[in-house]
Each structure stands twice: as structure tokens, then as C-alpha cells.
Amino acid sequence: MGSLFRSEEMALCQLFLQSEAAYACVSELGELGLVQFRDLNPDVNAFQRKFVNEVRRCDEMERKLRYLEKEIKKDGIPMLDTGESPEAPQPREMIDLEATFEKLENELREVNQNAEALKRNFLELTELKHILRKTQVFFDESVPTVYKSSGTHSSNKYRRYLQMADNQNEDEQAQLLGEEAVRASQPGQNLKLGFVAGVILRERLPAFERMLWRACRGNVFLRQAMIETPLEDPTNGDQVHKSVFIIFFQGDQLKTRVKKICEGFRATLYPCPEAPADRREMAMGVMTRIEDLNTVLGQTQDHRHRVLVAAAKNLKNWFVKVRKIKAIYHTLNLFNLDVTQKCLIAECWVPLLDIETIQLALRRGTERSGSSVPPILNRMQTFENPPTYNRTNKFTKAFQALIDAYGVASYREMNPAPYTIITFPFLFAVMFGDLGHGAIMALFGLWMIRKEKGLAAQKTDNEIWNIFFGGRYIIFLMGAFSMYTGLIYNDIFSKSLNIFGSHWHMSYNKSTVADNKYLQLNPNGDYEGAPYPFGMDPIWQVAGANKIIFHNAYKMKISIIFGVIHMIFGVVMSWHNHTYFRNRISMLYEFIPQLIFLLLLFFYMVLLMFIKWIKFAATNAKPYSEACAPSILITFIDMVLFNTPKEPVKDCQTYMFFGQHFIQVLFVLVAVGCIPVMLLAKPLLIMQARKQANIQPIAGATSDAETGAITNGGVGGGQHEEEEELSEIFIHQSIHTIEYVLGSVSHTASYLRLWALSLAHAQLAEVLWTMVLSIGLKQEGWFGGIILTCVFAFWAILTVGILVLMEGLSAFLHTLRLHWVEFQSKFYKGQGYAFQPFSFDAIIENGAAAAEAE
Amino acid sequence: MEVFLTIFFFTALWAGVARFGPILMSKAPQQDLVRCCFLLAAVCCWLFWLCCYLAQLNPLIGPKLNQNTVKIIAEAWDNPIKAG
Numbered sequence: 022m023g024s025l026f027r028s029e030e031m032a033l034c035q036l037f038l039q040s041e042a043a044y045a046c047v048s049e050l051g052e053l054g055l056v057q058f059r060d061l062n063p064d065v066n067a068f069q070r071k072f073v074n075e076v077r078r079c080d081e082m083e084r085k086l087r088y089l090e091k092e093i094k095k096d097g098i099p100m101l102d103t104g105e106s107p108e109a110p111q112p113r114e115m116i117d118l119e120a121t122f123e124k125l126e127n128e129l130r131e132v133n134q135n136a137e138a139l140k141r142n143f144l145e146l147t148e149l150k151h152i153l154r155k156t157q158v159f160f161d162e163s164v165p166t167v168y169k170s171s172g173t174h175s176s177n178k179y180r181r182y183l184q185m186a187d188n189q190n191e192d193e194q195a196q197l198l199g200e201e202a203v204r205a206s207q208p209g210q211n212l213k214l215g216f217v218a219g220v221i222l223r224e225r226l227p228a229f230e231r232m233l234w235r236a237c238r239g240n241v242f243l244r245q246a247m248i249e250t251p252l253e254d255p256t257n258g259d260q261v262h263k264s265v266f267i268i269f270f271q272g273d274q275l276k277t278r279v280k281k282i283c284e285g286f287r288a289t290l291y292p293c294p295e296a297p298a299d300r301r302e303m304a305m306g307v308m309t310r311i312e313d314l315n316t317v318l319g320q321t322q323d324h325r326h327r328v329l330v331a332a333a334k335n336l337k338n339w340f341v342k343v344r345k346i347k348a349i350y351h352t353l354n355l356f357n358l359d360v361t362q363k364c365l366i367a368e369c370w371v372p373l374l375d376i377e378t379i380q381l382a383l384r385r386g387t388e389r390s391g392s393s394v395p396p397i398l399n400r401m402q403t404f405e406n407p408p409t410y411n412r413t414n415k416f417t418k419a420f421q422a423l424i425d426a427y428g429v430a431s432y433r434e435m436n437p438a439p440y441t442i443i444t445f446p447f448l449f450a451v452m453f454g455d456l457g458h459g460a461i462m463a464l465f466g467l468w469m470i471r472k473e474k475g476l477a478a479q480k481t482d483n484e485i486w487n488i489f490f491g492g493r494y495i496i497f498l499m500g501a502f503s504m505y506t507g508l509i510y511n512d513i514f515s516k517s518l519n520i521f522g523s524h525w526h527m528s529y530n531k532s533t534v535a536d537n538k539y540l541q542l543n544p545n546g547d548y549e550g551a552p553y554p555f556g557m558d559p560i561w562q563v564a565g566a567n568k569i570i571f572h573n574a575y576k577m578k579i580s581i582i583f584g585v586i587h588m589i590f591g592v593v594m595s596w597h598n599h600t601y602f603r604n605r606i607s608m609l610y611e612f613i614p615q616l617i618f619l620l621l622l623f624f625y626m627v628l629l630m631f632i633k634w635i636k637f638a639a640t641n642a643k644p645y646s647e648a649c650a651p652s653i654l655i656t657f658i659d660m661v662l663f664n665t666p667k668e669p670v671k672d673c674q675t676y677m678f679f680g681q682h683f684i685q686v687l688f689v690l691v692a693v694g695c696i697p698v699m700l701l702a703k704p705l706l707i708m709q710a711r712k713q714a715n716i717q718p719i720a721g722a723t724s725d726a727e728t729g730a731i732t733n734g735g736v737g738g739g740q741h742e743e744e745e746e747l748s749e750i751f752i753h754q755s756i757h758t759i760e761y762v763l764g765s766v767s768h769t770a771s772y773l774r775l776w777a778l779s780l781a782h783a784q785l786a787e788v789l790w791t792m793v794l795s796i797g798l799k800q801e802g803w804f805g806g807i808i809l810t811c812v813f814a815f816w817a818i819l820t821v822g823i824l825v826l827m828e829g830l831s832a833f834l835h836t837l838r839l840h841w842v843e844f845q846s847k848f849y850k851g852q853g854y855a856f857q858p859f860s861f862d863a864i865i866e867n868g869a870a871a872a873e874a875e
Numbered sequence: 876m877e878v879f880l881t882i883f884f885f886t887a888l889w890a891g892v893a894r895f896g897p898i899l900m901s902k903a904p905q906q907d908l909v910r911c912c913f914l915l916a917a918v919c920c921w922l923f924w925l926c927c928y929l930a931q932l933n934p935l936i937g938p939k940l941n942q943n944t945v946k947i948i949a950e951a952w953d954n955p956i957k958a959g
Contacts (some may be wrong), residue, residue, distance in 0.1 A: 443919065525938060531958060558931060
């Protein structure tokens, strides 16, 4: 089994498949997911490829399936998802599938069309029903006023309104036109008032009225009434509000005008009989027809529902099958057809360790297709840059993704991912260190891990949840390490645990305590002599006044210690790379000066820190008492700048140990001397080697190794004949050197963010305690209990929201930066490209995700 | 003496974790990765503990307590204030 420490060895292979067996073999390889095919027809148009018809048919099938899916979702029918992946069907089964989908689609379309027509009919009948009902009101209103006669009302308009009543109203004997009107009108003129009744959208009514008034110069009369219940629009199923209207007019000209305006405003007109008896008859007819229509509509919907339910059972299965078929034909399009037209040739990258598995899969495919000729897998020699393949499992996948997000590793260079598994959560924990918050994080991660299978099966497209779930192992480890660093920092929700008893003891008497607001313990006496065995002494947490001073000194030092060690680790990784790629020049003239530079300057500073911790104590006599402890930063700066240090206080010494000055000067000189070596040695040697190669073109063996050394080690796709220009090499090397030298200073300082974030986290937790929770805890009585409950809820929300989520995200980001920049810049080239095997699982997941996004 | 014993104890503890921890996961397929992880974790944790221990070994300043805290410590941590 390949290890995660380097990417896998890959081989470029040629695959010869018989045309009959090709489909089955590709199907087997897709299930396996270990082969990356190359496109052998890059300049062929997508429409000119061999299997474009099959792909088109698959697209059609997918379209039909998507239509079915949409209809099923519209009805809210649940789709069965067993989660298992059916095998890709044989080519001959494709025709069956196509026929099934065609039938289903046609049936569904027909049902939908029928339903729409029925609904339209239903709408018309409903509107007609409303019209009949409402116009009844209009006509009814004319009845009593006729008996009241013209004496009481004088307005012309009102009289005209009376006249507009039904002409032949035999029952009520209403006279449409009064006697006077008949006499007053010109003989021969048609006095009959016409009317149109219809239905219009309520929103359009005011504009409609205005238009009517203007166009007909006020000679028409509109009466309208709202329909209370909203009606369903057949095309899109929206509920719309409509109103019934009836327009009275005189003459044909007005009639045409009114009809045109109604058309313009898309009001539907209905024939409304004038006689009330007719209207009642019509109303009853309409009611019966509506009943019938409802029954038919119900049956149509039932039928549709049945069809969809039957389809829903297999829909996911079909989707998977169609996607697999399409994927296979896409892949077959990448192949080359050989001269005899009998076999397909493919070129693919395969991991060396998996060649056996692939051979087995090919054999299985050949057997399934019933072909007699076995497929041939030939390994080819190539100078091309293979893809980078890191075999990961569910645990290591997330860490590898973190590394790949910055840049995929070059082929066969050292992979930082296995170390990241531990260093990433650890550096996060240094910044996050709180037992309580770490516990919350660890429990969350643990819950996600325990419920892995169930949670993974519920495929949601909630991005944020998917990110959290994908990083569940990272979150768990971050939480676990944070609990450890929380124990060491002795910080649980900004309080300390006193497990072993503090190693600081007070020795005050009552008057001292009464007289002084602040009392500082003396390390020479109040301190036991041995430190608290595990972590920070709990007395520091309650020493509110100078806790931060002590913590700062401690945390800054550990930040630099861990930072320098992390960077040395990075440089050592580059040694592994140089050894593997047999890059002797780089090893001698890059790695060794780099390491010496880092060790002599920055690791020396780390050693100084340890020396100061051990040598200087308050219990010591001068010059090793606490009064004489030198600042390490000042010492370091003086060392590098060759300054003479300031005069120390009386009885103290400038230096910590004997010979320090001499050692420091020596170290700085050697370190500075490494810089020109880093800058010039490698390019000069290459220059010399090339001169030799030119003089002795035959003896290429040794010089090739040197010149070849330039182009390998991660520069993608280079052929060995092509050499970098010498000036390029010098420039590259100088950039590299400057980056390293300046970087070593800036990166060392950059690690101080470990201190900064840890301080911020501790202070935030303390603020939450002081300003929120302690106020709640100080309340008394039963009412205080209620207040405490509310305050606790508030505190808990802030703790999770600010301290765990926000600070967690922040520390995560900073740790990521530390890994990507400070650690990886020491050795990582990251110029490879990822191995993307032809795998059904990946395609189906992507297909499902793309479909959800639509 | 106490100092040496404590340092020896924790060094031995984390060395034990690094040496015998992978046995817990002897059924995992990638044994080299498991060993690497345990070693790294043990080294990191041990170093972190050591730094904290050494930083407190010879403190150069003492904690500054306010009056109230002194009284609470006297009661809670059994460190009574002397009379007078």
C-alpha cells in the first residue's frame, strides 16, 4: 500500500481494447476509479467525435428524467433513494430505457395538457356562475325603485339607470323605459339598451373604467362587483382576484367600442341572458357542469399522481444509470480508433501499485461482454510530468484537502499532509487553549464522527454544514488538542483548576493585608521552589494585576520556540526531497547553508530562552538573580547588529554564560557567510558544468546529472533537452535566497501570532465571565435564580458564537497560514496537478450536485 | 529533587505514548502513518508541557493579588493570614 508521505508512483499506460469489449471494460474501470484517461483527440470538435450520437441520446434521456423529477417534486412525492449504485446497463438496454422514458414523458405531458384544458373550462364555468349571480343583483336593484317611480328621484343618471333594467322582465313588470322616454325618443330609433357582462382582473378595473369613460364619452354605464374567492389561473396555478362587471350602452357603435376595450384589457365576456328565468336555468346548468368537471378533474389528478408515484420509485436509479452510460460514452470519445477499425486505443495514467487490480477489472469487463480477445495494458516510458495521486481514507482526506487547497504537490515530492494531521490541530490548540471551549469543539466533532454514516446519507446542499461535516476529524482533533493546551494554560472558561494545590504561598499578617490594596508575592520566599507539576499555577489566574505580564513572557517564548522548530522541520523536509531526486548540488549548496543559517541564528535564540529559564532565579545571588536577567530580544538584536550591549546594572553581567560574546560573533559571521553560498554556489557550479559539457559533449554522464538536476524536482512538463538560460538561473537563485533570508526573520516573528491569538482568546473569555456570567451568579434569592438562567443562556450563546465559532474560525485561518506560508515555503514546490481518475462515484456526485444547483 | 522527578516522569510518560501508542491501532492499514502521528503528537505535547514547566521553574516576578483575593485564598486554599 502506498504511503501518504510521498505521492504515488504513476505510470503512463496504453490500453488496447476490442471494440465490442470497450464499453464493458470502461464500465468496470469507472466502477474502480483508478485510471485517468487522456484525450487522444484534442483537436476534434465535440460534434465530430465517434460516439456523439450516443451522448446525445443520453442527454435526451436526462432531459426527460429531469422533467419527470420536476413534476414529481411539484406534487411533493418523496423519491426513494436507496443509496446503492446500480451498474451501468449494457448498450442494448439503453434502447429499453429510452422507450420507457419516452412513454412516461408522453403520458405525463398528455395528462398535464388535459388537466390544463379542464382547468380552463372550470375557470370559465366558475366565472360564468359568478356573473350570473352578480348580475342578478344588478337587475334586482331595479325592481323596487320602479314602483317608487320617478317622483322621488330627479337625477337623470338615476333615471337612466332605471331604464337600463331588464326589458322583458315579465315577472316583475319593470318597465325599462318610462312612458316619457318612449315618447321623447325619436321614432324609428332602436331604444333597446344593450349590455355586456364579463370578468376582469381586479387590478385592471380602475384603468378599464377610465378608458371606457373616455372612449365612449361617458355614454356607457359600468357596474361591477368583486368576486370574493380567488380563482385559479390554469396556466400557472396562481390565485387571482377578479371582478364581475356589466356594461350598459346604447347603439352598435358603442357596442363595438366596448367590445374592443374589453378585448384590450383581456376581460373575458360571457353571454348573459336577459330574462331572469333564463338566467336561473343557465345557473343551474352551470352548477351541474361544474360538478361534473370537478369529478373529471379529480380523476385526472389521481391518474397523474399514480403515474408519478410509480416513476418516483425508480427515478434515482435511472438517473444513476443514465449518468453512467453518458460517462462511459464520453470516455470512449477520448479514445483513438486504430487503423483496422477493430480496436480502440487509450492512454491513461495509472498508479503503479494498482496495475494488478486494473488488469483484473479489464478481464472482468471482457468476460461480461463475451469478447474473446483480452485487453492489453502496456506501460510506456515518458518524460511527461505525471499527476500527483495521494491515496487517502476518510480520515486523511480532509488534511490532504487542506494542503491541496494551496497547491497540489509536485510529482513525488514530500507530502506535508501526514505531519499536518498533528501539527495543524496542535498549533490551533496553542492559539485556542481553553479546556471548556475545546471540550465543546471536541464533542461536536465526536458527534459528527459517531453519526457519520447517517449524516453522510442525508445529502444536503447546505454549504456550511458540508464544510463542517467534511472537516469532522479536523474539528475533533482540534478540540482534543485544545483540551490539552487548556489544561496546560489552566484555563476553563477563563477560570483555573487547582488540582495539585498552588505552589505559591502567602505569608502575610492581618495588618499588612488591611493596609494594602495590592500585595505582590515574592518569588524568593513565597514560592515553593518547584513549579506546579502540570500546567500553569492556578494563582496566576487570580492575580488579576500582573497575570498578563507573566503570561506574555511565557507565551511569546513558546511561540518562538515552536515556530523555529516548525521551520527547522520544514527545512529538513527539503533535505528528503533533495535526497530522493538525487539533487546533490541543492543538497550541499542550498540545504546545508539554509539549515546552518536557521540553526545558528534562530535556534540559538531558542537556546538562549531555555538558558534564561534555567539559569536566572530570584533565589540566586547576583549576577544570576532576577534583577540581572537580560532581555533575549535585546541580546539577539545586539548580536546581529554587532552592537555593544548597554552597561548592565551593578553586580550584573552583560552575558549569560562564559564565552557568549565569542560564540555570538562566530555564529553571526558563519550565518552571514552562508548567504553568498546560497546565492552563488549553485548557479556557478551549473555554469561550470555546462562549460564542461560543451567541451566534452561525449562525456554527458556526470554533467547531465548536474544540468538535469535543474529541470527536475517539480518544474512541470519539461523535456531534458530544454535548459534554462544561465541568467534565469542566477535570478531565480537570488530570489530564492532573498526570500529565504528575509523570510526567516519575518516568519519567526509571524509565529508570534500564536501568542497574540491565545491572549485575545483568554481575554475574551474573561470579559464574558466578568461582564456576563458573574453578574448573574451574584444575584440572590429565587428571583435571582430566574435572572441567572437568562444570564446563563446569554453567556452560553456568546461563548459558542464568539469564542468557539468566531475565534475557532480565526485560529483555523491563522494556523492554515502558518502551515502554507511559514512551513511550506521552506521546501514545498506545489506545482503538480491532481490525479482525476475516471470514477462513477465522483461523476454521480457531481451530477447530483449540479442538478440540485439548477 | 522534585523537579527532576517530575521532568523524568513526564518525559517517560510521553516517550511511552510514542512507543506504545501505535499498539492501540495495530489494525490500521497504514502503520507508518500511525507511528508518525503518535510520535509527532507525543513530541509536541511533551515540549509544550516542558516549556510551561521550565517557565515557572525560576519565576522572576510574583503574582500581584488584590486585597479581596488574598482573603479568599486564605480561606479557600488553606493558607491562613497570620495574626498581627
